[in-house]
Amino acid sequence: MCNLRQSNDTRPVVYLDETWVNQNHSRGQIWQNAQNTEGLKVPTGKGGRLLICHAGSSKFGFVNGSKLVLRCKSSATHPDYHTQMNATIFKKWFIDMLNNLEEPCVIVMDNASYHSVYSVNYPKSNAIKSSVQQWLRENGVDFSPLETLSELRERVKSLIPKEKKYELDEIALQMGHEVVRLPPYHCQYNPIELIWAQVKGEVAKNNTTFKFDDVEKLLNDALDSVTVDNWKKCTDHCHNLQEEDFIKEGLRDEILTPIILTINPDDSSDSDSDSEEF
Numbered sequence: 001m002c003n004l005r006q007s008n009d010t011r012p013v014v015y016l017d018e019t020w021v022n023q024n025h026s027r028g029q030i031w032q033n034a035q036n037t038e039g040l041k042v043p044t045g046k047g048g049r050l051l052i053c054h055a056g057s058s059k060f061g062f063v064n065g066s067k068l069v070l071r072c073k074s075s076a077t078h079p080d081y082h083t084q085m086n087a088t089i090f091k092k093w094f095i096d097m098l099n100n101l102e103e104p105c106v107i108v109m110d111n112a113s114y115h116s117v118y119s120v121n122y123p124k125s126n127a128i129k130s131s132v133q134q135w136l137r138e139n140g141v142d143f144s145p146l147e148t149l150s151e152l153r154e155r156v157k158s159l160i161p162k163e164k165k166y167e168l169d170e171i172a173l174q175m176g177h178e179v180v181r182l183p184p185y186h187c188q189y190n191p192i193e194l195i196w197a198q199v200k201g202e203v204a205k206n207n208t209t210f211k212f213d214d215v216e217k218l219l220n221d222a223l224d225s226v227t228v229d230n231w232k233k234c235t236d237h238c239h240n241l242q243e244e245d246f247i248k249e250g251l252r253d254e255i256l257t258p259i260i261l262t263i264n265p266d267d268s269s270d271s272d273s274d275s276e277e278f
Contacts, residue, residue: 002246016055023047058235061228066097087114119165191234
């Protein structure tokens with residue numbers, strides 16, 4: 001991203017992500033009287049869950065027509081919103097979002113599993129022998145029926161390119177856009193995380209009924225109230241973080257010098273004795 005800015009790349013940068021809002025989402029501190037008989041009472045538990053997927057840029061704010069809000073049910077076995085999203089839903093949303101872009105853009109996203117489906121569906125490491133054989137036949141790879149499963153897996157490994165090719169990246173490229181992936185565990189580089197905080201704060205402030213329909217309306221109102229200026233401020237903040245870390249990385253490379261350690265001292269007697277032992 002720093003290199004793109006330094007080369008004066010004028011394409012809008014679109015950041016995307018997913019998050020959620022629970023039905024009983026509220027502020028951390030709520031006024032109540034000493035007897036706990038007056039004031040806002042928050043129901044126990046989290047209630048239902050709303051999953052949000054959206055994308056935006058400092059140039060035009062949220063991408064028009066690309067807001068996705070899904071109703072989910074929270075549960076103890078599936079507490080994370082990632083379990084409510086899958087590659088099929090995300091792929092459809094992603095293509096629709098790209099169709100709503102009016103010019104070539106740089107698309108920034110993380111490496112969630114449903115973002116990172118390979119362009120070629122290679123057999124999984126736990127695939128049975130017949131499945132691997134079928135995949136090799138479909139891809140025109142010759143093999144002997146006598147080859148073991150381990151040997152067949154080695155054939156598959158030799159066909160996997162060193163540079164990972166993702167289906168969504170290639171779809172974006174065909175539509176005139178470029179995908180840039182966030183480093184793992186570096187969500188601070190994504191300004192939409194700050195936008196989510198703003199949206200959730202609005203929902204928490206105004207959630208008084210804790211009814212699913214009301215919370216969904218509050219969520220949509222909060223999303224629709226996000227301005228281009230909000231996006232610009234959040235994006236500038238994250239770009240500053242990117243630039244600071246980029247500079248630190250360069251300074252680290254300059255400061256660190258190679259250190260040569262001699263593991264075995266150049267002693268002929270030691271070398272001779274070692275060679276005799278082995």
